[in-house]
Amino acid sequence: MAGIEEVELLGSVGSPFVIKVQIALKLKGIEYKYVEEKLGNLSETLLNHNPVYRMVPVLVHNGKPISESRVILEYIDETWKLNPILHSDPYKRALDRFWSKFIDDKCVVPAAKTIFIPDENEQEKAREELFDALQFLENELKDKFFGGEEIGFVDIAALFIPLFQEVAEKQLFTSDKFPKLHKWSQDFYNHPVVKEIMPSKEQQYAYFKARAASLAAASK
Amino acid sequence: MAGIEEVELLGSVGSPFVIKVQIALKLKGIEYKYVEEKLGNLSETLLNHNPVYRMVPVLVHNGKPISESRVILEYIDETWKLNPILHSDPYKRALDRFWSKFIDDKCVVPAAKTIFIPDENEQEKAREELFDALQFLENELKDKFFGGEEIGFVDIAALFIPLFQEVAEKQLFTSDKFPKLHKWSQDFYNHPVVKEIMPSKEQQYAYFKARAASLAAASK
Helix, strand or coil, X not given: CCCCCCEEEEECCCXXXXXXXXXXXXXXXXXXXXXXXXXXXXXXXHHHHCCXXXXXXXXXXXXXXXXXXXXXXXXXHHHCCCCCCCCCCHHHHHHHHHHHHHHHHHHHHHHHHHHHCCCHHHHHXXXXXXXXXXXXXXXXXXXXXXXXXXXXXHHHHCCHHHHHHHHHCCCCCCCXXXXXXXXXXXXXXXCHHHHHHCCCHXXXXXXXXXXXXXXXXXCC | CCCCCCEEEEECCCCHHHHXXXXXXXXXXXXXXXXXXXXXXXXXXXXXXXXXXXXXXXXXXXCEEEECHHHHXXXXXXXXXXXXXXXXXXXXXXXXXXXXXXXXXXXXXXXXXXXXXXXXXXXXXXXXXXXHHHHHHHHHCCCCECCECCCCHHXXXXXXXXXXXXXXXXXXXXXXXCHHHHHXXXXXXXXXXXXXXXXXXXXXXXXXXXXXXHHHHHCC
């Protein structure tokens, strides 16, 4: 692409949604300016760029803001062609989108409940839902990564799962229950780009604590 | 595209999700076989093709199944290039995806609540949420359609809104509250493709009744 690119990412350290975008940018080798946003005290810039959801991440490319992590990922992939994140074949692209949406709907929501909801019965119900969903993913995993030999759209979406497990210290998937996903999570975490991007466990934990507090405040 | 195309759509008459796919296929001029599925008594074929969500619509192209209406729409647009549904510019495509997701999350969910939830306080809360969301859409509408001079991805997503209003006979948007959306809904309904696809009010109503009954049965 010709001319000077201005790429800015508004994020909060430890947010899995932000980590997703950072991995995509890094896989493509795109230089960008990172701007930290504080949960509960978002900047005017953030609110102007994302008045609808009022959330990080927001990617600002040459002054144009893009919100919603899956939308941002597709934008990055269509704008910078090096190291594709989605498959090029339309059917495989459809599967990329299907499974990435599935992870957001059917894995992230119950996984968050097992961490954030205090009621033990509700937690147990969420854990069962999550296990059902993980079984679908376990069956879907055919290669080293969902993307094949390299990390792709579905792998980036799925980073939530080991991250939740790590931070909450809950056994969401063990090697005997989900052997393929377990191996995947190790390969994923050991990927050089993921290793470089992933914040420390303390930073992730601090983010989750702040997020839980802001959710609790919002529900009062 | 060379060779004989086999395109099959598994749907239920009156389902807005199915209508979305039918409009896309019609805009592209694609011939397909329609297979009717009964809510509450889905065929083995449907369950095999969409074991995850167990829902219509499912598009089967040369034997390969695709589920989830937004995923199907993107697949159709990438497979048959005539009469594009998404914009070609990456930033405008990102906005197409953003607003279409926004409609599903922030308009369809509260609109459904105003119809399906019996509690009046909850209904009122949902109506307020819906109005906030519609205001964003009202501000976003710059041309005749969200897609410009022709129907696009966001218009197809937004068909839910006039449809809910029509079927439930609720004043969700009036000409004085949302003048641009009101005019849009008339232009949209009068579009020859939409006119041809849209089932009768009786069929839509029958679908909504069946859907409400199956939701009520599931929550027991």
